[in-house]
Amino acid sequence: MAILDGVELTLIEKAIKGMPLPERLNLADIAELWTDNEREREIYRDAMLLACKAGKLKCEIDKEEAFFSDFVFYHPLEEYWGLTTTANDFLSWLESQGEPKPIACLLTKWWGGEQPEPSESPLATKTNNEMGLSGLLKAPQKQDYWFDLIDDMTREFYITHNKKPNETQAWGQLCTTPPAGYFVTACPAKDKYHEDYLEMPGQKPLSRSAFTKRWAKYNADNT
Numbered sequence: 001m002a003i004l005d006g007v008e009l010t011l012i013e014k015a016i017k018g019m020p021l022p023e024r025l026n027l028a029d030i031a032e033l034w035t036d037n038e039r040e041r042e043i044y045r046d047a048m049l050l051a052c053k054a055g056k057l058k059c060e061i062d063k064e065e066a067f068f069s070d071f072v073f074y075h076p077l078e079e080y081w082g083l084t085t086t087a088n089d090f091l092s093w094l095e096s097q098g099e100p101k102p103i104a105c106l107l108t109k110w111w112g113g114e115q116p117e118p119s120e121s122p123l124a125t126k127t128n129n130e131m132g133l134s135g136l137l138k139a140p141q142k143q144d145y146w147f148d149l150i151d152d153m154t155r156e157f158y159i160t161h162n163k164k165p166n167e168t169q170a171w172g173q174l175c176t177t178p179p180a181g182y183f184v185t186a187c188p189a190k191d192k193y194h195e196d197y198l199e200m201p202g203q204k205p206l207s208r209s210a211f212t213k214r215w216a217k218y219n220a221d222n223t
Helices: 011-016 027-034 038-053 087-096 106-111 145-161 167-176 208-218
Strands: 024-026 083-086 185-187 197-199
Touching: 011 027, 011 106, 024 027, 027 038, 027 083, 027 106, 038 083, 083 087, 087 106, 145 167, 145 208, 167 185, 167 208
Parallel strands: none
Antiparallel strands: 024 083, 185 197
């Protein structure tokens, strides 16, 4: 847009106006374009940082930004500012984790995708398990992403141990090694939550007691 030549715009403003985005974005910028929910941004930043450190997401250090280790006082986002990746490497990482491309968010402008009307959440793109239901649980009439997660976990446990998990094993599996692609975070009891709970971007938290009720329903007449 010629009238904006010389005007300094934020990445969000550039994406909204359909202007080209940089070839490389840092992890903080990616999260900002991915969602406007601050908690989800925090989850995405941490997921990308862990993937980068594990060598699953190919990143490069931005020497102009990555000075966080030289200072006693630093901004909490400096570590994310200092690591950059390309759209291709970002999408390759998502694919390797079984996660579909984000939709209904400004981040799609990075690789030239369209921005469809938002549905529930940029992350919540699946309407069912991509592999199909495991058949190990009694599916509720109205399935949600928590059921998808629990069903996938049950499938993985069964494949590994040749039996279904009991309730305690199922909760422990979800807290420690949940199925890939869901970005689940296990949280200890705090504030208004008086028991441990799980968080998933775009979904209401799942408490331990709520999981117990779900597990009982999913296994009714299906043991």
